[in-house]
Amino acid sequence: MQYCSKCLQPDTRPGTSFSEDGTCPSCIYYESILKVDWEERIEILHKIIKDYKSNNESQHDCIMGVSGGKDSTRQAIFLKENLGLNPLLVCLSYPPDQVSEVGVNNISNLINLGFDVIISAPAPVTWKNLKIGGFNKFTNSFRSTEMALFASVPQVAIDHQIKLIFWGENPGLQVGDQSFLGKTGYDGNNSRYGNTLSSGFDWMKEIIKDSNKLIPYYYPSEEDFKKHELQIIYLGWFLGDWSLLNNGLYASTIGLSLREDNADKTGDLYGISAIDEDHTPVNQLIKYYKFGFGKATEYVNEEIRLKRISRNKGIRIVEEYDGRLDSNYIKNYCKYLNITEDYFWNKIKESLNTDLFEINSNGNISKKFKVGYGL
Numbered sequence: 001m002q003y004c005s006k007c008l009q010p011d012t013r014p015g016t017s018f019s020e021d022g023t024c025p026s027c028i029y030y031e032s033i034l035k036v037d038w039e040e041r042i043e044i045l046h047k048i049i050k051d052y053k054s055n056n057e058s059q060h061d062c063i064m065g066v067s068g069g070k071d072s073t074r075q076a077i078f079l080k081e082n083l084g085l086n087p088l089l090v091c092l093s094y095p096p097d098q099v100s101e102v103g104v105n106n107i108s109n110l111i112n113l114g115f116d117v118i119i120s121a122p123a124p125v126t127w128k129n130l131k132i133g134g135f136n137k138f139t140n141s142f143r144s145t146e147m148a149l150f151a152s153v154p155q156v157a158i159d160h161q162i163k164l165i166f167w168g169e170n171p172g173l174q175v176g177d178q179s180f181l182g183k184t185g186y187d188g189n190n191s192r193y194g195n196t197l198s199s200g201f202d203w204m205k206e207i208i209k210d211s212n213k214l215i216p217y218y219y220p221s222e223e224d225f226k227k228h229e230l231q232i233i234y235l236g237w238f239l240g241d242w243s244l245l246n247n248g249l250y251a252s253t254i255g256l257s258l259r260e261d262n263a264d265k266t267g268d269l270y271g272i273s274a275i276d277e278d279h280t281p282v283n284q285l286i287k288y289y290k291f292g293f294g295k296a297t298e299y300v301n302e303e304i305r306l307k308r309i310s311r312n313k314g315i316r317i318v319e320e321y322d323g324r325l326d327s328n329y330i331k332n333y334c335k336y337l338n339i340t341e342d343y344f345w346n347k348i349k350e351s352l353n354t355d356l357f358e359i360n361s362n363g364n365i366s367k368k369f370k371v372g373y374g375l
Contacts (some may be wrong), residue, residue, distance in 0.1 A: 001356060001374040003294060005305070007301040008314050010373055012291040012356070014195050015172075015180075017059035018166075029173040030305040038240045038272075044186075045238045049083060050232070052164040060116065062164040064155040067091065068106030068350030071168040073251035074236050078114055079166060087185075088162060089117045092152045094145075094277045095124035099335060101301035102257045103276025109255040114269040120152040124214040126208055132337050133207040139351040141337065142283050144195045145203060154220045154230055163229045166192075176206035192219060192366045193276045243302045248272035265326035269299045269317070272295075282333040285325045289348055292369060315372040 004009045004024035011018055011194050018024055053061055053120075062079065063085035064088045066072035079085045091107050092097065111117050130144035157165055167188050170296035182190040191197065197219050208214055220230070236242040248270055252258065259271035266281045267288075273295060281295075290293040300314035334344050349359055355375070369375050 001369050003372055003374050007304045007311065008106065008293075008318055009301055010292050010297075010374070011351070013175075013293065014291070017065075024176060026173070027305060028303065033240065035241065038238075041238045045233075048186075048233060049085065049164070051242065056163065056231075057163045057269045058088075058160055059086070060160065060162055061085040062166055063088045063090060063153060063157045063160070063162045064166040065090050065092070065111060065149070066107070066117070067274075068103060068108075068110050069258075070251040070256060070272050071250040073106070073110060073254065073256055074247045075166060075168055076110060077113070077254065078239070079113070087115065087320055088151050088156070088160060088248060089115050090115055091119050091157075093121040095121075095127055096123075098279060100275065100276050100277050101261060105257045106255075106276065109257070113182070113254065118156055120148075122148050123213065126213045128336070129207055130204060132339075133203070135347065137203055137339055137341070139347045140283070141279065141287060142333045143196060143199060145200075147204075147219065148313065151217055151219040152190065152199055154225070154232075155216075155218075156226050157230055158220060161228075163231060165230060165232045166235050167232055167364065168234065169242060170234040174236060174242070175184070180206060186237040187229070188234050189225060191232065192222070196292065202324045243306060244273065244299055245270060247304070259315055261326065263296070263321050265327070266325060267295050267321045267324040269296055269321060278329060279333055279336070281325055281329050285323065285330075286348065288323045289357060289365065289373045290353050291320075292353065292367070294322035294324075296324075318371045322365075 002018065002022065003009065004018065004027055005022040006027045007024060009016070009024040009026060017030060037189065062077065062085055064072070064075060064087050066076060068091065076087060076089060079087045089110060094103070107117065127145070131141040134143045135141040140270055153165055169175065170180060170185060170188070171194065173185055180194050182188060190363060201214065204214055204217065206209065259268065259275045261268065261271065263269045267284055284295045296318050300309065300317050303309045304314050330341060330344060334341050336371055352365065356369055357367050359365055
């Protein structure tokens with residue numbers, strides 16, 4: 001395990017690779033944007049919009065996926081108020097026994113702000129069976145739900161004949177998963193090569209025999225994208241102040257509800273990420289035991305790159321909060337999947353990255369690495 005020489009990005013993040021001097025792709029990108037002419041980027045954005053509006057037959061200028069959270073709230077307002085667009089928002093809804101009250105309030109907030117919103121709600125029984133199957137097979141119940149999340153927006157775009165799709169950050173630049181990189185910094189059409197979408201459907205077909213029930217999970221093919229002239233644009237590439245904290249602060253001023261539990265219970269430093277349901281904190285814990293980093297690392301990395309905290313302070317924060325999770329989150333997660341907590345922890349230990357962690361004689365998991373230094 002190696003850490004970036006500038007931030008706390010480990011080389012265990014899927015899809016990343018460091019430069020010869022030990023710098024992660026995200027730090028390289030953040031250094032490059034210090035010299036960016038942001039007005040020029042906005043001009044590029046206006047030209048893209050003009051080209052697509054001139055060929056648009058829908059009453060909506062563009063389409064965007066939303067959860068009602070910090071990023072989608074900020075993006076929706078920017079499209080409407082700064083760019084003068086009439087976006088159609090698409091929300092992939094979680095089933096009633098997974099969605100949080102905060103999540104319901106936040107999507108309602110977007111509707112009350114004057115946006116047209118389509119709610120995509122895959123059948124709860126199929127959804128749950130796929131989550132159970134994903135956890136049993138990969139110790140990852142989110143593999144199928146992320147497939148549906150990615151698929152929902154281009155599916156609706158095709159149905160409504162809308163060619164221009166907006167998403168938030170470019171994971172290839174702003175997080176470091178280079179499998180997402182497209183022809184330009186704002187091109188999102190290569191998202192199909194990311195870790196989730198590239199994993200395929202075969203395992204899902206083993207669980208759900210009726211292929212018609214899997215329609216909400218099918219990401220349109222490259223041929224579909226070309227036929228319907230779909231183009232995904234990463235809006236974060238055009239915004240110089242795009243960050244987890246900045247987006248959260250902005251969205252909070254226009255009605256965003258936050259998670260009430262503090263970082264001691266969730267590992268989320270500010271309670272502003274993935275607040276539409278309560279399974280994601282569990283997924284962050286699982287990710288921590290697989291890759292050696294959690295949500296606190298992602299917050300801290302941005303703050304280090306923006307020079308708002310030092311790397312040493314970041315180390316102390318990550319040591320304190322990565323891998324933190326209140327037992328009630330695990331209990332409710334297990335209840336939803338119809339599994340015992342013993343089975344949950346046994347699966348965690350089966351998928352444990354033994355290069356990074358070890359199981360003590362008392363059955364507890366402890367890390368081998370030192371944050372900021374590695375193994």
